[in-house]
């Protein structure tokens with residue numbers, strides 16, 4: 166027999182999606198029901214369904230059956246669901262309004278004992294602000310970019326690097342056949358983790374990341390050296406979307422007319438065009454884009470997502486709000502949300518991974 170007054174907890178996914186979100190939702194639901202006998206509801210489309218006072222979606226064990234390996238999120242997500250800056254049409258004009266009080270009221274009305282927020286730095290900053298105003302929030306770090314400093318790794322990153330490495334492997338075979346320079350632009354925002362890790366794993370010749378502004382002369386010198394010393398030369402150039410030349414700045418896509426945030430993109434094509442002009446080699450450019458965010462999570466991400474999800478429910482049960490689960494020395498631990506969002510995690514240009522890459526001959530355009 167189940168107790169009549171079961172406590173209710175909620176889970177939401179915000180910001181860009183990534184592989185492993187469903188694995189976290191499944192772990193939250195299973196742990197909450199099996200270990201604590203909670204009811205679980207899903208908040209759909211980031212915080213939007215709280216803001217719009219839509220009824221939350223009940224999540225049972227059967228709702229999460231079969232979703233461990235599924236990409237995306239069954240709850241939907243959005244990068245435009247900030248209750249502190251929520252777009253609202255007033256007298257024909259679009260304004261940003263603060264709907265946070267409304268969200269707090271909804272949490273009370275629904276009698277939520279805990280709200281587990283799965284997100285990257287943007288969503289977790291909102292979660293922290295809501296917590297400062299009294300919401301019983303626990304955070305879980307997700308991002309393909311791996312740019313959160315309070316955890317060794319975010320879930321989603323491993324899956325994205327597997328996809329990116331696979332793409333580089335595929336470019337390798339065609340580059341080799343045609344003796345071409347293949348440039349591939351990868352995601353990561355202002356952190357070069359995806360480019361660095363998949364570039365090394367995929368045997369790139371050049372890796373350009375935001376943390377190391379590049380000199381194109383040095384990039385071209387590497388390509389020319391390869392073309393002189395191998396009869397059938399080809400080169401693989403991995404470019405992080407946030408990379409930029411010494412003295413230059415990051416490249417953004419033309420803004421769409423929907424008032425959305427600025428999006429990085431275009432540096433791969435710029436680098437490719439310049440290499441072609443300066444080396445006289447045949448160059449092709451690939452932009453991998455959102456393929457990095459899709460598909461099934463890797464076993465590593467499924468495990469991490471499951472550990473994060475279960476640990477987040479434990480935090481709710483102990484009323485440890487305002488905390489975020491994190492991975493430290495391969496153990497799951499918890500850190501204060503306010504510390505977790507303080508500083509983005511970037512690649513250390515003098516760190517061991519970059520030094521290793523340089524030791525095996527990869528050029529970053531800085532020397």
Ligand code: F6P
Pocket residue numbers: 181244285308309310352353354406428429458
């Ligand atoms: O933060 C994840 C990420 O995929 C970044 O790597 C990328 O710059 C951005 O989101 C793309 O955002 P959108 O899905 O809005 O185009």
